[in-house]
Amino acid sequence: MSDNVIEARGLLKLYGAQRAVNAIDLDIRRGEIFGLLGPNGAGKTTTILMLLGLTETSGGSVSVLGFDPVRQPLEVKRRVGYLPDAVGFYDHLTARENLAYTARLLDIPRREATERIMESLKSVNLDDVADKRVATFSRGMRQRLGIAEIVMKKAEVAILDEPTSGLDPHATFELLEMIRGLKRLNVAVLLSSHLLDRVQSVCDRVALFNKGDIALMGTVVELANQVLGAGHPLQVEASGIDVAATLRGVEGVQRVTEEGAGTWRVVADRDVRAAVAQRIVSSGGSLTRLADLQPSLEEVYTRYFQEARHAA
Amino acid sequence: MQRKAAREGSPFTGLGPVFMKEFSDHLSSARMMVLMLFVIVFGAFPVATSLQTLRSAVDPNSFIFLRIFTLEPEQVGISFTAALNFIIPLMAIGLGFDSVNSEFNRRTLSRVLSQPIYRDALLLGKFLGGLATLAVALVALWLIVLGAGLILLGVPPRGVEVARGLSFLLVAIAYGGVWLAIAILFSVIFRSTATSALCALGVWLFFFILWPQLAGALLVGFAPSEIRTVDDYVALQSVGLGLMRLSPGTLFSEAVLGLLAPETRTLGPMLPSQMRGAIMGAPLPFDQSLLLIWPQVTGLIAGMIVVFAAAYVIFQREEVRA
Ligand SMILES: Nc1ncnc2c1ncn2[C@@H]1O[C@H](COP(=O)(O)OP(=O)(O)OP(=O)(O)O)[C@@H](O)[C@H]1O
Numbered sequence: 001m002s003d004n005v006i007e008a009r010g011l012l013k014l015y016g017a018q019r020a021v022n023a024i025d026l027d028i029r030r031g032e033i034f035g036l037l038g039p040n041g042a043g044k045t046t047t048i049l050m051l052l053g054l055t056e057t058s059g060g061s062v063s064v065l066g067f068d069p070v071r072q073p074l075e076v077k078r079r080v081g082y083l084p085d086a087v088g089f090y091d092h093l094t095a096r097e098n099l100a101y102t103a104r105l106l107d108i109p110r111r112e113a114t115e116r117i118m119e120s121l122k123s124v125n126l127d128d129v130a131d132k133r134v135a136t137f138s139r140g141m142r143q144r145l146g147i148a149e150i151v152m153k154k155a156e157v158a159i160l161d162e163p164t165s166g167l168d169p170h171a172t173f174e175l176l177e178m179i180r181g182l183k184r185l186n187v188a189v190l191l192s193s194h195l196l197d198r199v200q201s202v203c204d205r206v207a208l209f210n211k212g213d214i215a216l217m218g219t220v221v222e223l224a225n226q227v228l229g230a231g232h233p234l235q236v237e238a239s240g241i242d243v244a245a246t247l248r249g250v251e252g253v254q255r256v257t258e259e260g261a262g263t264w265r266v267v268a269d270r271d272v273r274a275a276v277a278q279r280i281v282s283s284g285g286s287l288t289r290l291a292d293l294q295p296s297l298e299e300v301y302t303r304y305f306q307e308a309r310h311a312a
Numbered sequence: 313m314q315r316k317a318a319r320e321g322s323p324f325t326g327l328g329p330v331f332m333k334e335f336s337d338h339l340s341s342a343r344m345m346v347l348m349l350f351v352i353v354f355g356a357f358p359v360a361t362s363l364q365t366l367r368s369a370v371d372p373n374s375f376i377f378l379r380i381f382t383l384e385p386e387q388v389g390i391s392f393t394a395a396l397n398f399i400i401p402l403m404a405i406g407l408g409f410d411s412v413n414s415e416f417n418r419r420t421l422s423r424v425l426s427q428p429i430y431r432d433a434l435l436l437g438k439f440l441g442g443l444a445t446l447a448v449a450l451v452a453l454w455l456i457v458l459g460a461g462l463i464l465l466g467v468p469p470r471g472v473e474v475a476r477g478l479s480f481l482l483v484a485i486a487y488g489g490v491w492l493a494i495a496i497l498f499s500v501i502f503r504s505t506a507t508s509a510l511c512a513l514g515v516w517l518f519f520f521i522l523w524p525q526l527a528g529a530l531l532v533g534f535a536p537s538e539i540r541t542v543d544d545y546v547a548l549q550s551v552g553l554g555l556m557r558l559s560p561g562t563l564f565s566e567a568v569l570g571l572l573a574p575e576t577r578t579l580g581p582m583l584p585s586q587m588r589g590a591i592m593g594a595p596l597p598f599d600q601s602l603l604l605i606w607p608q609v610t611g612l613i614a615g616m617i618v619v620f621a622a623a624y625v626i627f628q629r630e631e632v633r634a
């Protein structure tokens with residue numbers, strides 16, 4: 001068996017003449033967190049629905065855990081947990097009753113279900129409101145209940161469509177912790193989101209969607225190398241000398257740009273931190289900060305779509 | 313575009329849980345209480361007055377229990393079955409008008425369909441859950457009427473009366489099924505629950521108010537310039553009857569007539585050949601009555617299946633995303 005839990009080849013979705021998803025290839029590995037990014041209408045939700053067999057494909061092939069969602073949707077849906085964007089529950093039922101209904105649909109024996117429901121509610125900190133009606137739940141609680149459903153299901157793959165939309169920063173943080181918790185249970189997680197820094201913090205790999213195509217795919221560093229160019233960006237804060245002039249002489253440094261008062265951004269083709277520090281100090285300047293800048297997904301995203309717009 | 317490949321797994325996986333959930337949701341809902349209240353208020357009046365009338369004229373040979381259902385008391389002007397004829401659709405519409413679109417609006421549909429279940433089971437479970445609820449309500453009502461009859465008339469119903477009464481119950485449930493299917497069809501077509509309720513009620517009003525007029529008008533169009541023979545007349549009558557039978561209400565009232573008024577020999581225009589050898593007013597045996605109403609019953613069931621199938625086809629094509 002291959003190590004991929006999801007394999008899509010030439011996955012295509014047509015809405016009339018519009019190619020909502022344009023023959024994409026996608027591999028999700030076991031136990032990784034994979035992020036789908038892209039502007040509104042790029043085709044993320046459509047891709048997710050096709051992976052689950054909830055909408056028909058117009059072409060291409062998909063395999064989820066070795067099953068074909070078109071021909072064997074029940075097998076796929078037994079093993080994959082799905083949190084739709086803006087998930088809904090039955091308001092007149094309690095959290096526990098909602099999960100009990102799912103458990104019955106999953107054909108989990110009653111006694112085992114009771115246990116699994118309680119455990120899963122505990123894992124998302126909803127155990128003290130287990131018997132409250134969902135009507136009284138906040139957005140964040142509903143989202144967590146959706147995660148609890150996936151935990152209860154013991155899914156091997158979790159597909160989360162914009163799990164953090166509409167959550168406050170603290171709730172977002174908590175939810176991302178729960179997503180990491182899923183990964184610790186060796187669940188592969190596929191999530192779509194617009195919160196780039198959050199995605200960067202949890203995702204092992206990301207795919208950047210643009211008008212139905214996957215424009216870029218890989219780790220954030222790989223994407224940064226492709227879009228921003230190879231190089232090690234540094235942030236330097238120093239005073240007492242002309243930093244730009246001093247550092248231009250350091251071997252390997254390509255660019256030095258002033259970002260603010262006393263702050264410079266240095267791009268080099270290798271790790272030049274030691275040389276930079278030495279040069280500044282030996283030139284009589286005082287070095288107050290020297291930081292290796294992680295490439296930010298935000299930057300990659302913004303730059304990519306700027307260029308895409310220019311190209312168009 | 314590729315054809316949809318054969319799917320694996322039973323389409324009825326998960327039918328049981330969906331059915332149980334719908335059934336218990338209905339039974340515990342405030343809406344169900346309102347509907348029951350409605351039925352009791354509308355049904356109690358004709359039944360009470362019928363019982364008043366029947367108490368004073370006891371004839372041990374007649375089907376006195378069945379008369380409770382069919383008697384048209386002067387004070388009320390409507391029999392219990394006639395009241396049911398238009399209340400049952402209302403109940404069915406009340407139970408079904410939001411069955412699918414409310415799942416869309418609550419955004420529960422995609423979550424439920426991401427569990428191992430086909431859409432087939434979801435729709436069928438909803439239909440059967442509604443039908444079972446309707447059946448419970450009708451059985452309760454039927455028992456109440458029977459109980460009231462027992463107490464006030466002081467005689468137990470005869471076996472054949474019970475048999476006819478039970479058949480009547482089944483026909484009533486089938487009739488409710490037709491309207492439930494219609495309500496569910498609209499709940500699949502329209503995302504807005506108000507629109508689907510409005511459309512279902514529109515169909516109901518159409519069949520009860522407009523259709524008799526319209527059928528009459530159409531019949532005038534069909535009529536030959538002059539009617540010379542009895543055959544001409546009979547032909548015209550049967551066209552008219554055929555038109556009226558497109559309305560589920562007509563089928564129901566005919567079936568009820570055959571079952572609860574045992575002296576009914578024919579549900580169409582009476583021909584001289586049918587009169588021959590018949591003692592007017594003598595009751596038909598139960599099996600003969602059943603045979604008589606069989607086409608009406610199959611008509612109701614066929615209508616229910618056709619409408620449900622339409623809802624099914626549309627639901628299969630619908631996008632799950634809200
Ligand atoms: N039922 C439909 N009929 C026609 N076009 C549709 C339908 N559903 C989606 N689309 C189109 O498919 C494209 C992809 O939509 P999709 O919902 O997958 O985007 P998305 O990446 O999830 O966007 P968002 O970030 O807003 O959720 C959009 O251009 C949309 O207009």
Ligand SMILES: [Mg+2]
Binds near residue numbers: 044045046085161
């Ligand atoms: Mg989306």
